[in-house]
Amino acid sequence: MKRFFSVLACLVLLLFCAAVGAVFFLPASYLTQPLEQLSQGRVLALNSQGSLWHGRTRLALRSGGQTELARAALLPGELQWQIAVKDWFPLALEVRFSGETLVPQAFALQPGWGGLRLTPGTISLPAEVLEAAGAPFNSLKPGGMLFLSWTEASFQSGQWRAEAFLEWLDARSVLSRVAPLGSYRVQWSVQQSQGQMELSSQSGPLFLSGKGQWNNGRWQMSGVARAEPAQREALAPLMTWLGQPQTDGSVQWSMGQK
Secondary structure, rough: HHHHHHHHHHHHHHHHHHHHHHOOOEEHHHHHHHHHHHHOOEEEEEEEEEOOOOEEEEEEOOOOOOHHHHHHHOOOEEEEEEEEEOOOOOOOOEEEEEEOEEEEEEEEEEEOOOOEEOOEEEEEEHHHHHHHOOHHHHHHHHHEEEEEEOOOEEEEEEEEEEEEEEEEEEEEEEOOOOOOEEEEEEEEEEEOOOEEEHHHHHOOOOOEEEEEEOOOOOOEEEEEEEEHHHHHOOHHHHHHHHHOOOOOOEEEEEEOOO
């Protein structure tokens, strides 16, 4: 009887290892397809290769109203991932993301029984991807580079808790012949389903400042825009697009999702 239970235990262990191995060696599409579904088709995974355990893909962004793949904004470089087992009993996994161009600072996603943890990281994107978000960026047609970085973030009981920073460097727009317009930074603090945003200028002839809120995936921000005196005439079309000019030459602007 003792030998029987020993053999049974070995069989159960072998079946468990085979099941885990089968799951991890599923095609990479088993990870990328849920990403497209969760984003409601706004994030596309193209030419996925490898396995669920270790793979890579190209990402593209498109607005919710667009269905044509040709109108999606392709992100530079590949996104690579690798799943590592940190502990078997209880099972603890870590998904590591990297990419020389897209992810200059690699990060890891650590799921747990009560939620997940995101280690600090940075993502680099061309500013043109903002057009995929629709208005007002599709009219602005931005240029330059975006760097999204965050400190350690966590998701517990359906709520996010994080501190993130979005930098727009060498900012440009088809609405102005002045280039670059400057460099800007948005600080974003998220608590539960709400967040606070603050915009500040780092350099450039177009000064922007503002504050806003993020609530359940929708955002609103308002602030002030000012142009350097020497560039005021050249920046006039963009300033008018932002809002109604004031007597002191500044513009009160407001944008977001209603």
